[in-house]
Amino acid sequence: MKSPLILGAMVLVASACANQTPEQQHEVACISGSFMGAVLGGAAGSLIGGGVGRDVAIAAGSVAGGYAGQRYSCG
Structure with a gap:
């Protein structure tokens, strides 16, 4: 269920970058890196524990994950 959603988000980001200046492409990359990092970090966190700890x-x-994605994608 999560794979089609992630794939759709990646296609949307790629198509948004088609006709943009390099500065705009960098900004989209920073935002998408933060978003994807947060999603993947949350998914990893969901594998830990149960109840309130989860x-x-x-x-x-x-x-x-959002912080790491932002640091990685924005340089």
Whole structure:
């Protein structure tokens, strides 16, 4: 279920970059890197624990993944 959603988001980002200046492409890359990092971090966090601990792990994974994605994609 998650794979088609992620694939769709990647196609949307790729098509949005088609007719943009390099500065706009960089900004889209930064935003999409942050978004994808947060999604993947949240998914990884959902594999940990249960109950409230799982909710905390999802939130922490999303924040950490968003930060890592932003750092990676924005340079």
